[in-house]
Amino acid sequence: AALEQALITRFGTLGRVPEPFLLRSDNGLVFTSRDYTRLVRSYGLKQEFITPHCPQQNGMVERVIRTLKEQCVHRHRFESQVHALRIIGDWIGFYNQQRPHQALKMMTPDAAYAATLTA
Known part of the structure; x- marks a missing residue:
């Protein structure tokens, strides 16, 4: 729900993003889960993770x-x-x-x- 709300706020709609957009996060379970990474890809976002412990x-x-x-x-x-x-x-x-x-x-x-x- 937070990702969807952020996309609506940023792009005014929910769906594939109209431009390349990088989503950076730590390596927490929420961000690395199969469901979340699938959801991120479905919106056309590129996911990037910071180096562990940095x-x-x-x-x-x-x-x-x-x-x-x-x-x-x-x-x-x-x-x-x-x-x-x-x-x-x-x-x-x-x-x-x-x-x-x-x-x-x-x-x-x-x-x-x-x-x-x-x-």
Whole structure:
């Protein structure tokens, strides 16, 4: 479901991607499973794995996960999975739409992405 939502957000539709697109991940079971790799191929995505035990190769993603844990997950006691999904979803919205990022010249990720579409 997350892959499909990401494709809809990125390309506006669900189906084979209109351009070559690289999906980089670690070597976790989720990303290396037969079902997932089949799904990735069905959308025309190219899958690339980082070197085992080298998370710095996926540094930006690792940083987002660390920030999510520090600023959201570790600050809440979740009552249920639904509660966790709501709180984490709200935080992701804040992170992408309201929180300025130094690496993006103090723009939000949404604003920085929108700027690439008009450039």
